[in-house]
Amino acid sequence: MPDTVQVSALERTLTTVNDAANWVSAVAFERGVPREYELRKHTYGELKVRGLGAQAAQHTIKKVRDAYTALKTDIRAGNLGKEGSKRRRKAESKPVAFRLEAAQPYDDRCLSWQYDRQTVFIRTVDGRMRNVPFVCSADALKLLQAHRKGESDLIARDGVFYLVATCDVPEAERYEPDGFIGVDFGTANIATASTASTGYLAAGRELNRYRKRQLALRAKLQKKRTKSAKRRLKARARKEARHAANQNHTISKTIVTEAERTGRGLALEELKGIRNRVRLRKPQRGALHSWAFAQLGDFIVYKARRAGVPLVFVDPAYTSQTCAECGHVGRRNRVDQGLFICRRCGVVAHADRNASHDIATRGESVWNAGRESRVPTTP
Secondary structure, three states: OOOHHHHHHHHHHHHHHHHHHHHHHHHHHOOOOHHHHHHHHHHHHHHHHHOHHHHHHHHHHHHHHHHHHHHHHHHHOOOOOOOOOOOHHHHHOOOOOOOOOOOOOOOOOOOEEEEOOOOOEEEOOOOEEEEEOOOOOOHHHHHHHHHHHEEEEEEEEEEEEEEEEEEEOOOOOOOOOOOEEEEOOOOEEEEEEOOOOOEEEEEOOHHHHHHHHHHHHHHHHHHOOOHHHHHHHHHHHHHHHHHHHHHHHHHHHHHHHHHHHHOOOOEEEEOHHHHOOOOHHHHHHHHHOOOOHHHHHHHHHHHHHHHHHOOOEEOOOOOOOOOOOOOOOOOEEEEOEEEEEEEOOEEEEEEEHHHHHHHHHHHHHHHHHHHOOOOOOOO
16 A cells, blocks of 8 residues: 555556566577576676666566466467467567566565564665555455465556465365265356255356356457457456456355365365367357356365365266266256256256265265275285
8 A cells, every 4th residue: 555655666666677577588589588597697787777676687587587488388288279370479479578567576685574564665666665554354464474485476456556475374184084075066056065965055147147247248348449448358357357256265165164164075076178078059158168167176175275174086977967876877867957867766856966965975985095005915
């Protein structure tokens, strides 16, 4: 929460370091992206002339080198298309560019925290700036005091400054689970957990309506093709991402808290690569590709680790067609999206709740298999 003078200094700092980063990126591109040490020999002196301090210059060079490493990783992974594709050629044909308000890393030599007063000392191009106030929740402040470690990033977003701090939180010791809670992910229902006979169900109707409305608004803005429309599109994309993240935090916290309260573990579906495996009609593709299932899974994983809740991943194949009571597998068991009727034992259940119970059973099997010794017995 900087004042007017501090805002001006922070803005000039971000503009200066990112303009310098663009120059370093051009040098790296011309010289074939050398190693960080060699790149430092070609750029460090000029960065000092431009007014950057020793630490700021080092962080700027490292930021550029890390950006090229990330680009190389994306190319190898095929994230920018196949060799010769238009998108890949565009990325490889020019230096990596940095926005003038892009994040700049700070270490403890150029940024110090005063938790009791909720202020920071931060080094800028105008010198060391003292007593810059910051705000956060009470829980976040406790987390900072207990576990902050390493670098912090200064970010400007929509005229507001943020400090993104890294906290190294140790994992709690895992307990021996008394059974497992299965979690079934979906688009109609975001998550269904076998927490009880009824089960916890996070309905996706409201979120899907929100996404459908955002999709229509994006289509209208994309047709305009103006600069203001592009700015609005970026703002809406950030807003939608924040909305989805908030939903996922709420759902994951509810599931992990219930598992911790009952002393059970969590069994999740292994959904990596689902977008490549699943074939859907065009109206369904938007729902699948805007579904942040990976983020929800990640939130459950890290919350479970912090709470010491045992967690396993299971193969999701045929969970929608398998009866949780008798184990019968059949396509006809799944009557429609919400109804499951077993053709062998006749059990009638909510389709997603039945799948969550099946996932829980598989999770217990995976956990028990992991505990069994594979060492042959001594004759």
